Amino acid sequence: MHFCPHCGAPLTRKIPEADDRPRFVCESCGAVHYQNPIVVVGAVAESEGRILLCRRAIEPAFDKWTLPAGYLEIGETLQEGAARETLEESGYHIVDPHPYAITNIVRVNQVYIMFRCALGDRVAAAGRESLEVGLFTPEEIPWQQIAFRSILKTLELYRTDMEKGSYPVHLFDIA
Amino acid sequence: MHFCPHCGAPLTRKIPEADDRPRFVCESCGAVHYQNPIVVVGAVAESEGRILLCRRAIEPAFDKWTLPAGYLEIGETLQEGAARETLEESGYHIVDPHPYAITNIVRVNQVYIMFRCALGDRVAAAGRESLEVGLFTPEEIPWQQIAFRSILKTLELYRTDMEKGSYPVHLFDIA
Numbered sequence: 050m051h052f053c054p055h056c057g058a059p060l061t062r063k064i065p066e067a068d069d070r071p072r073f074v075c076e077s078c079g080a081v082h083y084q085n086p087i088v089v090v091g092a093v094a095e096s097e098g099r100i101l102l103c104r105r106a107i108e109p110a111f112d113k114w115t116l117p118a119g120y121l122e123i124g125e126t127l128q129e130g131a132a133r134e135t136l137e138e139s140g141y142h143i144v145d146p147h148p149y150a151i152t153n154i155v156r157v158n159q160v161y162i163m164f165r166c167a168l169g170d171r172v173a174a175a176g177r178e179s180l181e182v183g184l185f186t187p188e189e190i191p192w193q194q195i196a197f198r199s200i201l202k203t204l205e206l207y208r209t210d211m212e213k214g215s216y217p218v219h220l221f222d223i224a
Numbered sequence: 225m226h227f228c229p230h231c232g233a234p235l236t237r238k239i240p241e242a243d244d245r246p247r248f249v250c251e252s253c254g255a256v257h258y259q260n261p262i263v264v265v266g267a268v269a270e271s272e273g274r275i276l277l278c279r280r281a282i283e284p285a286f287d288k289w290t291l292p293a294g295y296l297e298i299g300e301t302l303q304e305g306a307a308r309e310t311l312e313e314s315g316y317h318i319v320d321p322h323p324y325a326i327t328n329i330v331r332v333n334q335v336y337i338m339f340r341c342a343l344g345d346r347v348a349a350a351g352r353e354s355l356e357v358g359l360f361t362p363e364e365i366p367w368q369q370i371a372f373r374s375i376l377k378t379l380e381l382y383r384t385d386m387e388k389g390s391y392p393v394h395l396f397d398i399a
Contacts, residue, residue, distance in 0.1 A: 052232035054225045054248075054257070059232075067352070070297070082229070086296050087260050088335060121261050122245070126328035126397055127335060148393050151323055151337070153301035160263060160302060162326070162335075177242070218323050218393040222301055 055080045086158045090130035091118025093150075093207050094143050096168035099184035100207065102191075103138045106180045110196035114183075116163065116203065131164045139182040142169030150203040153222040161199050165207070165216055187211060199223050230255045261333045265305035266293025268325075268382050269318050271343035274359035275382065277366075278313045281355045285371035289358075291338065291378065306339045314357040317344030325378040328397040336374050340382070340391055362386060374398050 050073045053060055058077030065072055065081050073082040093116055094101040102114045117138040121130040128146045135143050146164035153160060168184075175182045185191075187208040195201040202221060210216045225248045228235055233252035240247055240256050248257040268291055269276040277289045292313040296305040303321045310318050321339035328335060343359075350357045360366075362383040370376040377396060385391045 050229045052227055052229055054227055054229050054235075057227035057232050057234075060229075083295070084298055085262050086298060088263060120258070121335070123259055123261060123333055124330060126330060127326065128328075128395070148323070148326055148395050151302065153303075155299060155301060158298055160296070220303070220323050 050082060050084070053078060053080055054082065084158075086155075086160050088121040088127070088130075089118050089159050089161045090121045090127050090134060091116050091161065091163045092131045092135045092143050092146065093163055093165045093203065094135060094141065094168040095165070095211075096184060098211070099186055100190065100204070101135070101139055101141060101168055101182065102185055103175065103179040103182045105178065105196055107178050112180065113194050113196035114191050115196035115200050118161065118163065118200070121162075127162050128164060131162075131166075136173070137176045138179050139171075140173035140175055141171050141182075143167070144169045147216070148218050149216065150206060150219045150221070152199045152203070152220075154199060155222070156224075161203075163203050225257060225259070228253060228255055229257065259333075261330075261335050263296040263302070263305075264293050264334050264336045265296045265302050265309060266291050266336070266338050267306045267310045267318050267321065268338055268340045268378065269310060269316065269343040270340070271359060273386070274361055275365065275379070276310070276314055276316060276343055276357065277360055278350065278354040278357045280353065280371055282353050287355065288369050288371035289366050290371035290375050293336065293338065293375070296337075302337050303339060306337075306341075311348065312351045313354050314346075315348035315350055316346045316357075318342070319344045322391070323393050324391065325381060326393065326395045327374045327378070329374060330397070331399075336378075338378050 053075035056078040117135040119134040144167040146166040149165035150163040228250035231253040292310040294309040319342040321341040324340035325338040
């Protein structure tokens with residue numbers, strides 16, 4: 050961040066009055082520009098013991114498998130975002146989403162909020178972000194080809210919870 | 225947003241290639257500037273049946289009571305943010321935070337993630353954002369003077385959960 054998005058003047062890095070950490074401040078118009086972590090929403094969508102995965106058609110982790118997920122957009126709830134991302138990346142609707150895994154990935158300023166849900170109807174082909182989609186039992190999941198550590202951990206937790214038949218909300222950090 | 229934070233050139237509102245919604249795009253340097261909802265973190269901190277509340281010294285809702293909460297900062301986990309906000313606004317540490325209430329407030333582009341936790345030691349006075357802090361049983365809570373609907377709903381859910389002795393994670397939307 051170098052220039053004020055409001056007025057175009059160069060920005061200064063300083064601690065504003067009544068604050069305690071450096072921000073991007075515009076000395077020209079007085080605006081303070083905060084930067085905050087971004088929310089990623091997604092779904093662990095299950096149908097009769099099988100979990101929906103998408104094989105990524107984009108970098109990073111091209112060709113690896115992942116749960117459908119992406120950035121929460123302005124104007125939508127977390128659960129709407131999870132449904133949108135699942136639809137976009139797999140063509141499937143989701144049904145009855147519940148909070149499931151909350152993940153801090155501080156290194157990249159992201160918070161993941163993954164919902165467990167039932168898989169609904171398939172209404173479209175996989176989107177341009179996916180090479181293919183598939184439904185996998187825990188045994189069938191390509192465990193060595195999962196895209197991200199946060200997704201791998203979420204799938205591992207879900208596999209254990211399927212065995213127990215109990216699905217508490219999980220909170221974990223990826224270092 | 226009028227000017228590119230990267231290069232200072234005027235921004236255009238348009239749908240970038242391979243996207244499906246309008247973004248702020250810089251025709252000069254090519255940067256796309258996304259806008260996303262912001263995370264608010266806070267705590268329902270209990271000590272022997274009493275809940276920590278802070279009376280606000282700042283607008284909005286000056287003079288009203290609230291749970292300690294504020295924006296998640298870059299570089300911290302959700303639970304670290306909840307602890308920091310509680311310390312800043314009340315002077316108390318929190319202990320053993322668990323996800324409790326997840327709230328969508330789409331109208332103001334906010335996602336609240338509130339943790340339930342035990343109240344730890346008090347190590348400082350209430351910060352400049354609080355007129356005073358207090359510990360309240362559910363009967364003692366100033367229900368007519370709670371700052372925000374999301375906080376009121378969270379307290380109502382917690383009161384019910386205290387009666388049941390069971391604290392599931394709640395997800396709700398504020399319209």
